[in-house]
Amino acid sequence: MPADVLILGAGVSGLAAALELARAGVRVEIIEARDRVGGRVFTKNDPALNHAIELGAEFVHGMAPEIWLPAQQHNLKMTEVEGGLWCSLDGKLQPCNFFGKADKILSAMNDRGLDESFLDFLAWRFPSKDGEEDKHADAKRWATGYVSGFNAANPGEVSVHWLVHSREAEEQIEGDRAFHITGGYQKLLDIFVRELNALQVPVRLNAVVSGIEWSSSSVRVNAHSSAAETTYTAPRALITFPLGVLQSGSIRFAPDLPAEKYAALEKLAMGKVVRLTLCFRERFWEKLKPDGSHKTLADLSFLFSRDQLFPTWWTQMPEPLPIITGWAPAHSAELLAGMSEGRTVDKALDTLSSLLGVERSQVQSQLNAAYFHDWDSDPFSCGAYSYVKVGGEGCQKVLGAPIESTLFFAGEATDISGHNGTVHGAIASGRRAAKEILEVSSATRN
Numbered sequence: 106m107p108a109d110v111l112i113l114g115a116g117v118s119g120l121a122a123a124l125e126l127a128r129a130g131v132r133v134e135i136i137e138a139r140d141r142v143g144g145r146v147f148t149k150n151d152p153a154l155n156h157a158i159e160l161g162a163e164f165v166h167g168m169a170p171e172i173w174l175p176a177q178q179h180n181l182k183m184t185e186v187e188g189g190l191w192c193s194l195d196g197k198l199q200p201c202n203f204f205g206k207a208d209k210i211l212s213a214m215n216d217r218g219l220d221e222s223f224l225d226f227l228a229w230r231f232p233s234k235d236g237e238e239d240k241h242a243d244a245k246r247w248a249t250g251y252v253s254g255f256n257a258a259n260p261g262e263v264s265v266h267w268l269v270h271s272r273e274a275e276e277q278i279e280g281d282r283a284f285h286i287t288g289g290y291q292k293l294l295d296i297f298v299r300e301l302n303a304l305q306v307p308v309r310l311n312a313v314v315s316g317i318e319w320s321s322s323s324v325r326v327n328a329h330s331s332a333a334e335t336t337y338t339a340p341r342a343l344i345t346f347p348l349g350v351l352q353s354g355s356i357r358f359a360p361d362l363p364a365e366k367y368a369a370l371e372k373l374a375m376g377k378v379v380r381l382t383l384c385f386r387e388r389f390w391e392k393l394k395p396d397g398s399h400k401t402l403a404d405l406s407f408l409f410s411r412d413q414l415f416p417t418w419w420t421q422m423p424e425p426l427p428i429i430t431g432w433a434p435a436h437s438a439e440l441l442a443g444m445s446e447g448r449t450v451d452k453a454l455d456t457l458s459s460l461l462g463v464e465r466s467q468v469q470s471q472l473n474a475a476y477f478h479d480w481d482s483d484p485f486s487c488g489a490y491s492y493v494k495v496g497g498e499g500c501q502k503v504l505g506a507p508i509e510s511t512l513f514f515a516g517e518a519t520d521i522s523g524h525n526g527t528v529h530g531a532i533a534s535g536r537r538a539a540k541e542i543l544e545v546s547s548a549t550r551n
Contacts, residue, residue: 107338110132110339110341110343111337111338111342112133112345113314113326113344114136115137115142116145117293117528117535118516118517118531118532118535118538119343119535120294120298120535121532122343122538122539122542123301123535125536125540125543126539127304129543131543135301135306135309136312136328138311138313138314139311143291144486145162146161146291147161148160148289148291148294151384151428151476153474157287157289158382161478162528163285163290164186164284165285165529166275167278167279167281167282168278168279169524171536179296181288181292183284184287185423186283186285186419186422187406187423189400190406191402191405192410193408197396198402198460203247206244206247207244210247211248214269216265216266216269220266221265221495222262222495223249223265224249224261227248246411250411250416253434253435254416254432256376256492257377257378257434257435257526258435259435262494263374263495264496267493267498271526274524290528309328311331314326314327314356315327315357316357316358317344317359319359319360319508319512321511322340323339323340324338340511341512341542343513343538344513344514345515345535345538346516347485347518348491349375349487350484350486352487353487362508365503369501372494372496373497373501375491377438378432378480378481378490380433380477381431382431382477383428383457383474384472384473384475385427385429385471385472386427388420389463389467389471393463395462402461406420408460408461412437412456412460414452415452416434417432418457419432431453438481454469490517490525490526491518491525491526492526493525501518505521505538507545513541516531516534516535519534520534
């Protein structure tokens with residue numbers, strides 16, 4: 106039987122929406138450009154260590170029910186991130202003590218008055234005076250690094266109002282805590298896929314959407330694969346493409362989307378990130394003892410620095426595995442743009458050996474495998490995850506608003522709960538869109 110709703114995109118928002126609709130008896134069909142489901146959730150397994158390696162989303166941030174409820178219902182094991190936080194400053198490793206300083210800066214933000222960029226906020230709230238030492242200089246550097254690192258955002262254009270609202274939303278779910286799902290996010294995807302299979306929801310992979318023709322009562326989706334052109338039709342469609350794809354113009358809408366949708370797209374930005382996971386033969390860093398410290402790096406969880414390319418690293422603590430991930434956000438990602446995977450690995454090894462004070466040859470000799478996916482040049486993502494630019498607060502709601510009860514929108518960039526940029530925000534957006542579709546369907550029947 107023909108579908109009632111076409112769901113365009115099999116990321117977590119599309120899968121979550123499909124489940125809600127199918128449970129309610131709505132016939133849905135999922136169309137996905139990739140050869141897999143999951144979107145920016147992409148788990149691989151390292152065969153030597155038999156451990157999940159995330160190429161995309163990795164951490165569960167806080168106690169978001171969108172993730173914790175299915176995890177508990179299906180007995181997924183969750184491990185809270187623990188361990189030591191270390192900093193590399195001026196060539197020296199030391200325990201980090203910048204969080205309190207940075208938090209004082211971040212806590213001074215508010216959503217009163219006109220919106221501004223984070224850098225503009227710093228300039229007037231914590232000014233540096235000519236001829237005087239800037240007593241806030243160190244705290245401002247760390248706070249700026251946090252904004253660009255955690256949010257993958259350009260601090261010169263990211264909205265302070267949005268940052269404030271995001272921090273408030275994080276506090277409500279204990280967002281300062283982070284967890285790993287044993288087996289990776291793939292385990293959550295498996296839960297979704299099993300139920301979709303049980304509900305007999307078809308998923309069309311390798312179907313690249315090029316055009317969407319719509320009216321007040323129908324949608325016609327043109328897609329192509331290596332084999333053929335295919336057309337899908339239904340009374341309604343839910344569009345869950347990443348923000349970067351919508352901004353790229355690769356998909357033609359006929360008639361065009363309303364002007365307010367494009368205005369919203371202009372006020373959102375797709376953050377850039379390069380992440381690289383290195384698997385070693387052993388945890389060579391656990392015996393390192395920084396000068397002046399009585400501790401080794403055996404408990405190393407996060408390593409922060411001001412390195413231009415890979416300023417942040419993390420391990421799998423509390424699991425003592427020889428895995429460490431390098432994180433290159435925002436400007437760092439731009440510096441790495443266009444590099445081959447091999448060249449990116451070389452740069453990462455250079456950085457890691459320098460930060461740890463270990464000979465490059467020693468680090469190289471321990472390397473067993475490297476995992477990398479270029480999300481920025483991936484045509485089905487066009488970036489990592491979204492943030493809001495100055496003056497754009499509320500544009501997520503505009504982007505996610507339905508059009509004529511025919512086109513609906515979901516995806517992390519449309520989340521209105523303060524959690525865009527996260528997996529749980531993406532799931533919430535899919536459920537919100539499914540509810541909108543069910544309400545319209547019910548009204549139409551009545």
